[in-house]
Amino acid sequence: xxxxxxxxxxxxxxxxxxxxxxxxxxxxxxxxxxxxxxxxxxxxxxxxxxxxxxxxxxxxxxxxxxxxxxxxxxxxxxxxxxxxxxxxxxxxxxxxxxxxxxxxxxxxxxxxxxxxxxxxxxxxxxxxxxxxxxxxxxxxxxxxxxxxxxxxxxxxxxxxxxxxxxxxxxxxxxxxxxxxxxxxxxxxxxxxxxxxxxxxxxxxxxxxxxxxxxxxxxxxxxxxxxxxxxxxxxxxxxxxxxxxxxxxxxxxxxxxxxxxxxxxxxxxxxxxxxxxxxxxx
Amino acid sequence: xxxxxxxxxxxxxxxxxxxxxxxxxxxxxxxxxxxxxxxxxxxxxxxxxxxxxxxxxxxxxxxxxxxxxxxxxxxxxxxxxxxxxxxxxxxxxxxxxxxxxxxxxxxxxxxxxxxxxxxxxxxxxxxxxxxxxxxxxxxxxxxxxxxxxxxxxxxxxxxxxxxxxxxxxxxxxxxxxxxxxxxxxxxxxxxxxxxxxxxxxxxxxxxxxxxxxxxxxxxxxxxxxxxxxx
Numbered sequence: 001x002x003x004x005x006x007x008x009x010x011x012x013x014x015x016x017x018x019x020x021x022x023x024x025x026x027x028x029x030x031x032x033x034x035x036x037x038x039x040x041x042x043x044x045x046x047x048x049x050x051x052x053x054x055x056x057x058x059x060x061x062x063x064x065x066x067x068x069x070x071x072x073x074x075x076x077x078x079x080x081x082x083x084x085x086x087x088x089x090x091x092x093x094x095x096x097x098x099x100x101x102x103x104x105x106x107x108x109x110x111x112x113x114x115x116x117x118x119x120x121x122x123x124x125x126x127x128x129x130x131x132x133x134x135x136x137x138x139x140x141x142x143x144x145x146x147x148x149x150x151x152x153x154x155x156x157x158x159x160x161x162x163x164x165x166x167x168x169x170x171x172x173x174x175x176x177x178x179x180x181x182x183x184x185x186x187x188x189x190x191x192x193x194x195x196x197x198x199x200x201x202x203x204x205x206x207x208x209x210x211x212x213x214x215x216x217x218x219x220x221x222x223x224x225x226x227x228x229x230x231x232x233x234x235x236x237x238x239x240x241x242x243x244x245x246x247x248x249x250x251x252x253x254x255x256x257x258x259x260x261x262x263x264x265x266x267x268x269x270x271x272x273x274x275x276x277x278x279x280x281x
Numbered sequence: 282x283x284x285x286x287x288x289x290x291x292x293x294x295x296x297x298x299x300x301x302x303x304x305x306x307x308x309x310x311x312x313x314x315x316x317x318x319x320x321x322x323x324x325x326x327x328x329x330x331x332x333x334x335x336x337x338x339x340x341x342x343x344x345x346x347x348x349x350x351x352x353x354x355x356x357x358x359x360x361x362x363x364x365x366x367x368x369x370x371x372x373x374x375x376x377x378x379x380x381x382x383x384x385x386x387x388x389x390x391x392x393x394x395x396x397x398x399x400x401x402x403x404x405x406x407x408x409x410x411x412x413x414x415x416x417x418x419x420x421x422x423x424x425x426x427x428x429x430x431x432x433x434x435x436x437x438x439x440x441x442x443x444x445x446x447x448x449x450x451x452x453x454x455x456x457x458x459x460x461x462x463x464x465x466x467x468x469x470x471x472x473x474x475x476x477x478x479x480x481x482x483x484x485x486x487x488x489x490x491x492x493x494x495x496x497x498x499x500x501x502x503x504x505x506x507x508x509x510x511x
Contacts, residue, residue, distance in 0.1 A: 120505040121353050133510040137357050142350035147295040159287040160359030188298065208358050211510055 003035050006042040006049055012228045013053035019060070021236070027056055068258070069097030071132065072212045072243035073118065078127035080113055087113055088124070093261045095243040097211070100234055100256065103247045105263035111247040112140060114263065115216050118245065133211025138202050140216040140247075146190035150176070150183040150200050157207045168207070175203045178233050180226055195221030202230070206237070213237065215246040231256055284360055288368025289375070292344060296376050302343070303380075306336040310384050322393055323465035326400065328440075329384055330457040334407040334414075335436045337377040341415025342428045344369060349423060356499045366495040370412050370488070377408035399464025399473060406480030407457040413487035414453050420494040453487070456480030 014024040046052040073095040080088040087110035095101045103111050116122040118129050119137040151169050158168025176183035181199045202218045219230050310332030317325040352365050381404045422428040439452045449455050459476030
């Protein structure tokens with residue numbers, strides 16, 4: 001692990017421990033300056049990133065956890081059948097402003113269907129969804145136009161909200177930068193790599209400044225750095241009062257979410273943290 | 282209005298970047314024209330019009346299929362269904378009119394003695410019908426192969442059916458054929474008025490069809506209740 005990787009991991013550890021964003025930035029900048037000027041292996045100078053982050057937390061404390069706000073998404077009794085196969089049975093999820101909810105479960109258990117129902121793209125056989133505020137949705141794949149540039153996607157999405165071209169372009173590029181991507185190039189969407197295309201997809205979903213953000217495994221093809229940036233971005237959006245629902249099968253990230261909806265059609269879910277909401281009672 | 286024009290502009294940009302498709306769009310009517318050039322000129326011009334109609338329908342079909350995944354998220358981003366389908370249609374009509382220009386000039390260069398106002402009206406009908414026709418097929422049949430085969434069937438029927446028979450009036454491009462007859466054979470005004478009326482009626486019906494399908498597909502679902510931010 002070189003100094004950059006160490007710093008990136010250290011930053012993620014600070015975010016995970018809920019160190020206030022400004023304080024975390026300051027600490028990371030100090031560590032980077034120290035390494036640049038003094039040289040040396042960060043593992044020797046500071047030790048493992050998680051240990052150093054723990055020491056920092058002990059020293060400066062953490063930011064108070066954001067207090068969950070009003071309910072932004074309430075899905076109740078969602079049932080969906082395809083023919084004789086029931087994919088969702090009485091699934092219920094409540095997400096408040098300032099919360100991240102994870103939807104987990106085995107392949108084919110209806111995670112994406114649940115999200116599409118919440119987005120209003122698919123009708124359930126039973127149940128209802130209440131959304132407070134504006135809705136943003138990022139599909140697992142697709143959702144972009146092959147022969148348009150990233151900037152043109154931003155203009156297209158921006159026009160839906162009545163945003164002029166210049167501001168839409170700037171907002172899109174700024175959101176893309178949060179994911180470590182400079183989006184202003186002249187490359188068509190079809191020529192972007194899978195991961196970069198997903199960054200475009202994700203950027204489009206946040207561009208309309210939604211109050212509720214639905215993300216269907218949006219990190220497909222992300223490299224490690226982008227993946228860390230993605231979760232940092234989610235933490236920032238949560239701290240800004242957004243309600244976020246993210247479909248995931250990566251269980252090691254569940255400590256970064258506030259509530260979990262398990263759609264696995266078995267009663268056993270003992271591994272899940274408190275806050276689990278069952279989809280298959 | 283801005284939303285509608287933005288969708289039209291993006292449709293245009295997408296199509297203009299598909300150089301291979303554009304080339305084929307131009308090649309198709311040209312081939313139709315040249316293949317009948319040795320025979321009677323009227324047949325050649327009518328084939329040209331059918332080629333233009335087919336080319337624009339195919340472009341509309343592919344543009345509609347390509348936008349299938351994007352449209353629901355644009356709907357969430359603040360677009361209404363009519364912004365999406367009318368914007369796309371506007372873009373396709375523009376492309377259709379642009380590619381019609383060289384084919385309007387082709388018989389002129391070829392020295393054909395035609396009523397050129399009639400040829401222009403026939404081209405207009407052909408493009409006017411083709412864009413919503415291709416879009417409707419694209420909206421009803423989600424897979425490109427099925428859509429292309431259906432288009433092929435309709436155009437083949439259009440080519441082979443007896444234009445004087447009553448069944449011919451049910452084919453979408455009958456209007457341009459009728460007006461072309463007026464333009465090429467210098468027949469009476471009845472051909473022009475019948476053709477224009479047919480073109481107008483078919484275009485209106487197809488636009489309404491596209492509107493109906495898009496409004497159903499992109500409707501606000503009943504299970505979803507939106508509340509303002511409290």
